[in-house]
Amino acid sequence: MGDLLSLIKEFHFLAAFWMTIKLTVVGAIGSLILGTIIAIFRVSPVPVLRAIGTGYVTLIRNTPLTLIAFVCSVALLGTLGLSLASPHATDDVVQNGFRWGVIAIAVYHATFVAEALRSGVNTVPQGQAEAARAIGLNFGQSLSSIILPQAFRGSIAPLGNTLIALTKNTTVLSTVGVAEMSYAMKNMIEARASLLYMIFLLVAAAFVILTLPVGAFFTSLSKRMAVRR
Amino acid sequence: MSDQTTVLFDAPGPKARRRHLIIGVVAGLLFLLALFLIIRGLANPKNNQFTAAMWKPFLDASTWLDYLLPGLASTLLAAVIAIVLSIILGVLLGLGRLAQNRIVRGACGVIVEFFRAVPVLVGMLFSYYFALFVLHLPNRQAFFGVIVGLTLYNMAVIAELIRSGVHSLPGGQREAGLAIGLTESQSQWAILLPQAITAMLPSLVSQLVVILKDTALGAIIGYPDLLQSGYTMSNLYGNLIPTVIVVAAMYIIINYSLTRVARWLERRMARRGRSAGKPPQDTMIDNPAASANAAASTVGVGSL
Numbered sequence: 001m002g003d004l005l006s007l008i009k010e011f012h013f014l015a016a017f018w019m020t021i022k023l024t025v026v027g028a029i030g031s032l033i034l035g036t037i038i039a040i041f042r043v044s045p046v047p048v049l050r051a052i053g054t055g056y057v058t059l060i061r062n063t064p065l066t067l068i069a070f071v072c073s074v075a076l077l078g079t080l081g082l083s084l085a086s087p088h089a090t091d092d093v094v095q096n097g098f099r100w101g102v103i104a105i106a107v108y109h110a111t112f113v114a115e116a117l118r119s120g121v122n123t124v125p126q127g128q129a130e131a132a133r134a135i136g137l138n139f140g141q142s143l144s145s146i147i148l149p150q151a152f153r154g155s156i157a158p159l160g161n162t163l164i165a166l167t168k169n170t171t172v173l174s175t176v177g178v179a180e181m182s183y184a185m186k187n188m189i190e191a192r193a194s195l196l197y198m199i200f201l202l203v204a205a206a207f208v209i210l211t212l213p214v215g216a217f218f219t220s221l222s223k224r225m226a227v228r229r
Numbered sequence: 230m231s232d233q234t235t236v237l238f239d240a241p242g243p244k245a246r247r248r249h250l251i252i253g254v255v256a257g258l259l260f261l262l263a264l265f266l267i268i269r270g271l272a273n274p275k276n277n278q279f280t281a282a283m284w285k286p287f288l289d290a291s292t293w294l295d296y297l298l299p300g301l302a303s304t305l306l307a308a309v310i311a312i313v314l315s316i317i318l319g320v321l322l323g324l325g326r327l328a329q330n331r332i333v334r335g336a337c338g339v340i341v342e343f344f345r346a347v348p349v350l351v352g353m354l355f356s357y358y359f360a361l362f363v364l365h366l367p368n369r370q371a372f373f374g375v376i377v378g379l380t381l382y383n384m385a386v387i388a389e390l391i392r393s394g395v396h397s398l399p400g401g402q403r404e405a406g407l408a409i410g411l412t413e414s415q416s417q418w419a420i421l422l423p424q425a426i427t428a429m430l431p432s433l434v435s436q437l438v439v440i441l442k443d444t445a446l447g448a449i450i451g452y453p454d455l456l457q458s459g460y461t462m463s464n465l466y467g468n469l470i471p472t473v474i475v476v477a478a479m480y481i482i483i484n485y486s487l488t489r490v491a492r493w494l495e496r497r498m499a500r501r502g503r504s505a506g507k508p509p510q511d512t513m514i515d516n517p518a519a520s521a522n523a524a525a526s527t528v529g530v531g532s533l
Contacts, residue, residue, distance in 0.1 A: 045238045045245070048253035052260055062438070062484035063477050064445035067456055071477075074460075075470050079276065121236065129236045147236060168348035175449050182350050189358045196362060200355040208346045 003195060004202065007188060016184035017206055023102060023170040023180060024210075028163055030106030035113025042118055053114070061111045065172050068108050072100040073176040093177070101173040105166060112162040120155025121147070123227075153225040160218025164211045181206055271470065283468040287475060292462060300458030301479065307372070307444045307454065311379035312437055318380065319387025324422070326392050329413060337388070344385040349443050353378025357450045375447035375454075379440055386439075390432055394425030430498065434491035438484045445480075455479060 008014060041053030060068070076082045077100055084099040085092035124147055132142035171182035185203045189196055241249060271278040286292045325337030344352070357374030360366045366373055398421055406416025426433075448457040455476055463472035 043237055045241060046249045046252045046256065048257045048260075052256065058485060059481060062442075062481040062488070064442040064456065064480060066445035066448060067473070067477055067480065070448075070456065070460075071473055075473055079469050080270070124236045126236050133239075143237065168346075171348040171350040172446065172449075174350070182348065182354060185351060185354055189354070193358065193362045196355070196358055200351070203351050204343070204347045207348060207351065208343070211346045 004198060007192065007195065007199065007202070011184050011188050011191075012179075013181075013184050013188075013202070016179055016181045019178065019180045020167070020170050020206075020210070023098070023105065023173065023178065024163075024167045026102045027105035027109065027170065028166055030102060031109035031113050031162075031166065034106055034110035036117065038110055038114035039117035039121075042114060043121055057111045057114060060108060063108075065104065065108045065169055066175060069101065069104040069172050069176050072104045073097065076100070094179075097173075097176050097178045101170075101176050101178045104176075105170065105173070109162060109166045109169070112165070113159065116155045116158035116162055117151070119158055120151040120153070123154035124150045150227050153222075153227050156218060156222040156225055160215065160222065163218070164214055167210050167214070168207060278468075278470045283466075283471045286462070286466045286468060287471070296458045296462035297455070297475070297479070300453060300455040303452065303458070304441065304444045304447075304454040307375045307379065307447060307452070308437065308441045310376050311383060311440050311444075312433075314376070314380040315383035315387050315436075315440075316433070318384035320391055320422070320426075322384060322388035323391025323395070324417060326388060327395055327417065341385045341388045344381050345389070347382070349378055349382045350446050350449065352381045353446055353450055356381075371447065371450050371452040374450050375444060375452045378446070379443055382443075383436060383440055386436060387433070390429045390436075391422070391425055394429040395421050397428060398424055427498065431491045431495040434487060434494060438487045438491075441484060441487070442480070 038053050038056055041049045042057070044050060044053075073096075077084075077096055083092065083096055084103075085095035089095050128146055128150065129142060132146040137146065170180055173180060174183035174186065177183075181203055185199060188199045192199070277283075322337050322341055325333050326341065328334050328337070353374045356377035357370050359377075360370035360373040364373070395417075402420055402424065403416055406420040407413070411419065444452075444454050445456045447454045448460070451457070453461075459472045459476040460469075463469040466472075
């Protein structure tokens, strides 16, 4: 137990844990915004927008996140010198790492958010829209009071899965030098090889603590909100 | 996809068609403008990415023979070994979760839930250092790390797939097995499992895409996969951005083809009806065990 506490203290594990949470929250907000736009493109009646949305999803989804993070840090920041840090920052390396990292996370997971929302729309039967029109609702009314509420309920479960995957995928950003949990894990093992198992269990437990409640919450939410059909 | 009427819209009339055309043209022009700006940004005189020197290496045989193709081979090798091991262990764990014995069921449940919650990279780092400090593998630790890291996570996902596949079979299948005198485990192995695996085949192929993408994590622990060897090569010629474009294209082509194979399998199975089970009803091809159908879904398999 003493070993564990000294590890956590010495390697700033709590800071790394907090960093993972920060990346998850900011990345999730970013991917939700971007993913919603892509989803709107993909279900729109305009063929050009649909093509752009489909193209984005196909390209980004088949590229490894590691490659995307790598492009953001090495190609865009390194080779092209696109800095996102504030001009007078003293810790511009850290700032750039975090901001580009969040962009990589958001760009990658936006595809999954878009697909989750689209699958939610696809769970709504055609008859619902026809019934809405039959009782005299116009397009805006049927969208806001009939179709979207059901579509959101249908996309709760896949959105929950995406959030959990996003939480775990923040580890990839250790390549970019963001000091999150897997980065701390590497440092710990390099310094204290004898505590290998304890370190692994510590990091694994941290992720279980982060993902288990989220999973349970989304499962119960999707069951409670499920549309009886 | 193109001419399917969605639940959201009616078939457009003349006015709507005109509006769609206008929106389409404007969006298309904006898209082309963005593309133009990106290309102009890449071609700016300070670091022009379109010079012949940047792209010429891709015409040399040595580029492909010494770097990219061996990298691709390493990636594919790791992915194939990982998927084979994952299927073997995943089937055992999946059956363990369906076992009669409560202790076996609980133990397998804990293993599956644990490894589903742990990120692949954390598993890889652990296996890498395990190979280094405990097994003392001479310069094989990166390979070991990639394979074991991928296997630990994907066996858990496949175990879930097997379980949901068996659950999707009609109860009569098991009962029929028992009725002709098979024991529980015989009917599991001879009747339920083959049908579950057949029903799961498209999802297994999709899982292969996930595994292929995750092999790129191996670059972090020094496994010479496609990403890593591309990076090594770009240091030689100073053409990082063209290399990244080529490597990304390779990943996208392979993964997209696999996705198409999965879809084709799904359609073919729907036609032939070889199994009483249904493939998981979900449109997230990357996320096989999560179905859009909330009643059958548990949140937690995030195999992105």
